[in-house]
Amino acid sequence: MKRFPAGQPTNERCPRAASPENSRESESTAKYIGKMAVGALAGASAILAAGNMYTAYRAYTPSPEPDLSKNVLAALEVHDIAMDGATITCREMPSDRDNGLTQSGGVYTYKIPGVWQHPTTVVHMNTRHCQEALAGLDAIDSAQPLEPSQVDALVTVFHEREHTRGVIDEATAECTALQKFGGWLESKDNSSMQTLAEPMRSTHNERLSAEYMSLECRPGGALDITGKSDEPTSTAFLPRG
Ligand SMILES: [Zn+2]
Numbered sequence: 001m002k003r004f005p006a007g008q009p010t011n012e013r014c015p016r017a018a019s020p021e022n023s024r025e026s027e028s029t030a031k032y033i034g035k036m037a038v039g040a041l042a043g044a045s046a047i048l049a050a051g052n053m054y055t056a057y058r059a060y061t062p063s064p065e066p067d068l069s070k071n072v073l074a075a076l077e078v079h080d081i082a083m084d085g086a087t088i089t090c091r092e093m094p095s096d097r098d099n100g101l102t103q104s105g106g107v108y109t110y111k112i113p114g115v116w117q118h119p120t121t122v123v124h125m126n127t128r129h130c131q132e133a134l135a136g137l138d139a140i141d142s143a144q145p146l147e148p149s150q151v152d153a154l155v156t157v158f159h160e161r162e163h164t165r166g167v168i169d170e171a172t173a174e175c176t177a178l179q180k181f182g183g184w185l186e187s188k189d190n191s192s193m194q195t196l197a198e199p200m201r202s203t204h205n206e207r208l209s210a211e212y213m214s215l216e217c218r219p220g221g222a223l224d225i226t227g228k229s230d231e232p233t234s235t236a237f238l239p240r241g
Contacts, residue, residue: 063092072134073087073088079137079188080184080187083123090126091126092126093126105123121164125153125157128153131153132147133150159174160173162176171211171214174212175216175217179226179229182237183229184231200237201239204237224238
């Protein structure tokens with residue numbers, strides 16, 4: 001069981017989709033409590049009794065889909081997207097009632113002020129994104145172009161995977177994910193590569209909230225990992241500044 005370390009740690013999540021500030025706290029708390037409740041009910045009971053946190057937990061009803069999770073993980077492996085021992089859990093995730101967006105994925109981390117802890121190796125993905133990722137991998141197999149929703153789901157996988165490897169900064173995780181997704185897609189010789197590049201570049205900064213963006217995420221920028229990664233990379237999807 002993980003207890004809150006001393007010093008009021010904060011759970012952080014990775015909502016890889018634009019998400020306003022006002023929904024963050026309750027969702028973060030809910031997910032952290034949810035995790036604790038699974039791990040150790042006894043320890044969590046006192047915390048669950050604490051008013052707003054309990055409400056938040058009740059509002060969030062995790063229902064993992066083990067078969068879907070297993071299928072996604074297996075399909076990723078078949079398609080050369082190495083998870084390095086990290087796992088995927090597909091489940092419904094909170095919607096954002098204000099703008100209609102739904103959280104796409106996340107990993108759990110917690111922090112003592114000033115000291116980040118390593119993220120866990122469990123990637124949580126929205127059920128819909130799991131299904132879209134699978135559909136995208138199927139499209140690759142049948143040499144069909146990828147739909148934007150499939151791209152988004154797959155980039156989410158690449159993004160969350162960076163967190164499981166210890167990348168905390170959202171803009172770094174996102175920029176690395178875009179380049180590794182691009183390199184991976186290029187290696188599959190998929191016809192989407194050319195048609196996707198321009199729309200992805202031009203809409204990237206509109207789809208994500210500020211913490212996911214960096215002016216250094218461009219070809220030649222500080223977040224360009226060309227020549228620095230063991231995996232195939234491409235700058236085709238990077239914003240052009
Ligand atoms: Zn993230």
